[in-house]
Amino acid sequence: MPPIPRITVWNEFWHERNDPAVAAVYPDGIHGAVAAALREHGLGEVRTATLDEPEHGLSEAVLEATDVLFWWGHRKHDAVSDAVVARVQARVLQGMGLVVLHSGHYSKIFRRLTGTACTLDYRVAGERERLWVVSPGHPVAQGLGRFFELGREEMYGEPFAIPEPDALVFISWFEGGEVFRSGCCYTRGRGRIFYFRPGHETFPTYHDPAVRRVLANAARWATPEAPAHEPPANVRRDPIEPIGR
Amino acid sequence: MPPIPRITVWNEFWHERNDPAVAAVYPDGIHGAVAAALREHGLGEVRTATLDEPEHGLSEAVLEATDVLFWWGHRKHDAVSDAVVARVQARVLQGMGLVVLHSGHYSKIFRRLTGTACTLDYRVAGERERLWVVSPGHPVAQGLGRFFELGREEMYGEPFAIPEPDALVFISWFEGGEVFRSGCCYTRGRGRIFYFRPGHETFPTYHDPAVRRVLANAARWATPEAPAHEPPANVRRDPIEPIGR
Amino acid sequence: MPPIPRITVWNEFWHERNDPAVAAVYPDGIHGAVAAALREHGLGEVRTATLDEPEHGLSEAVLEATDVLFWWGHRKHDAVSDAVVARVQARVLQGMGLVVLHSGHYSKIFRRLTGTACTLDYRVAGERERLWVVSPGHPVAQGLGRFFELGREEMYGEPFAIPEPDALVFISWFEGGEVFRSGCCYTRGRGRIFYFRPGHETFPTYHDPAVRRVLANAARWATPEAPAHEPPANVRRDPIEPIGR
């Protein structure tokens, strides 16, 4: 049984400090709302980190004490240092889970781990989104019905330029006519990665009960089942069996 | 039906110019041997490119005229410029096939496209390798028997730190006691990627008939079935259906 | 290069003979419309077979002369003999392509090859369906735009009880609020399988140009790239290397 995972919720924390409309929706920051959702579901060991902190709040020590990292970014992807991205990637390969939220689709770390462009179509029109559960047996979908709805959200449309997911958990229906693969699972090295679509900064998505349940489910699913493992290296080995008989 | 693919064989071309033993095995360079194998199998449009050429021989113009790129590197991975790596990655995502050979497992481009460490265990002992065909119906395995053997090769051993392949075509048995996933297929964007294990510079692997057949098969499999497509971008879209009724 | 594939289009051919409304839409039967679509796209070697023929028109001889089999069934799944289903399965494992259409999701052969329930939600309300191209580089999607629409179709909704597809090509948006994985690729043995959702018997779906293009693309994609191979068996083998040194 995994112990209680140690979670770090990272947010670029720009919109909330520069746009009063966003601050009104997320007075504690998007990271604050996500952290509250996790705590609400019994995940007590949650800290937050933001772009402007030293090393973006993601020092070696913080990452070593993190089992699952949540990532929300949008306007400031390019401000994230390559060194921190490399550090996060290394930790994922060692086993740390990573939950990439919404506009984090275009973050350096998600593009680095997938190897693809991670582009998509979009529209901010406050339209209705209905997330269908495609894999009802998947751990990330537990406790949900056949679908859940968000009254007003940004639209993300296909094609989403990602590798074929290992498992697809949600597909979104949008009022304006599009669809989107909204819950995508990957494994890279020993780390599990979950991409979860909803969460535009001007809508109260992270206050929605179904979304909060998914965040908690994703944290549990992404928690490593084994201790973090030193980064792999190329290693010279002696033969086990005799050669050249 | 795809036309004859335009192939570029890239080689760092260091060992052959610095180690007489390697030059003796590959007097025309490893790129020369690979190109000859492809031509031998009816793939006539083959050019080569090497590290020391301007832009490593991989200018925009060359890549735009390349349907499938072969990649052999070992000692000089770090000498490949990040700009050229990004350019190759962009072309793969647009549809160019990529065949990564042997020690290319640790090239910047393969690590970039997989998102993983791509490390492995190794040993140069001139031992016997037997490559088993795991997916006999796969295009890359056509014309082969149940297995083929290389009398003397470098050993590569598991764990190979890669994402789960979309299809696994070969598994190697080594005399010294190890196994290895020696033929691995991926799709990234519109591009197909094949990793093929054998090919240590001191052994005549690329002169072997079965290996040469695999190289040709891989070129055909990796050839895009549609024209290269402009790199995807995030695009704002108007609604198709009315919103907010 | 594959030669022109030999295609057999199978149809239970019940609705067209028992429901004048269906006969009006498909005067030559659904099999006739599908065959015409394939011929229109240059696939000249097309025959048809129906439930009421001896052995359902799928004798050993017919299957041996078939590279790709299309399958439309709905009301009469249970009337298909288990012996014919086993014969079709064996041929797929040997390399024959199989394109399963619409209500064929619940055919014996599709359930046999997937191992799953293959159930879904449905509604016949003549609503609009928009099929989004999720994998624009996939051979089955060539020649299409970002999406195509069908003005009136049956709705199929998730969860679709299938194994995770090897590749997902289309996702449908339905006017009534659902989504569906409408283009799903599998490989079983040496055979390629494509499931394509649209095609309710009372709507002119198989007369639609985009649908007809998909049918032809699917036939080409599912065509085996190697000769059919005798069915695999468990085989006792002598050792290649000495044992018990």
Added chain:
Amino acid sequence: MPPIPRITVWNEFWHERNDPAVAAVYPDGIHGAVAAALREHGLGEVRTATLDEPEHGLSEAVLEATDVLFWWGHRKHDAVSDAVVARVQARVLQGMGLVVLHSGHYSKIFRRLTGTACTLDYRVAGERERLWVVSPGHPVAQGLGRFFELGREEMYGEPFAIPEPDALVFISWFEGGEVFRSGCCYTRGRGRIFYFRPGHETFPTYHDPAVRRVLANAARWATPEAPAHEPPANVRRDPIEPIGR
């Protein structure tokens, strides 16, 4: 968190009663040895079932009280009734885990769930098998080193006629020169399936500590994370959104 899984170990139990050499290795039957291995690793709720019991010991009541089913069969695959196979399949689709052992590769239930021939090459020569951990972060591989060895085992060789596994955990190296995909993961419906190669009846494989650890790991991995769910059915649904505006 899953509670302690309720496990049923099924064995055809023929060799042990008809071959004194096997009875000497497995005096409590292969099912007894597997059950002991699971109990040794803290999995206390283990029962056994065998072919000759009524309904092969797999009544509806037993299956409803089973979270994970182990399956060992070899000589008597055809004696397993189709009704019981259908019942087991239905339970897997509802969420029951299934661990298929050794010659169970050719059982009706494994072939039914994979849709493939499940054939392979084999040889009983008492040779050395070395199982390499290909996915060191996978739950089934926890607590193992880079590899583990069995001094004397039956050989199984590729090609193994299965669908591409969702995850490949072990690859075997055989003294006689072959390789094999020895630990294969699938999901079908809500159920997780693990195929584990070793276990010929004349060798003491299920007394080996590493094998016993894998059995326990597999049981934990295959345990459903949600309650069993009624079998899915095709369901007619009313529209959620207005149609035909």
